[in-house]
């Protein structure tokens with residue numbers, strides 16, 4: 711019965727949790743940009759953007 715039991719066990723590991731990622735600068739979980747492995751919130755990203763080589767075109 712081990713096979714059947716494992717089929718009904720919920721998977722604990724989730725790849726894309728909503729609040730799993732923290733800003734590595736200020737530690738917030740809100741608005742964290744995970745794209746490109748930046749791992750910074752919007753606020754900190756704006757500060758670090760220049761150093762990271764992102765340029766705002768306005």
Ligand SMILES: [Zn+2]
Nearest residue numbers: 733736751754
């Ligand atoms: Zn931050």
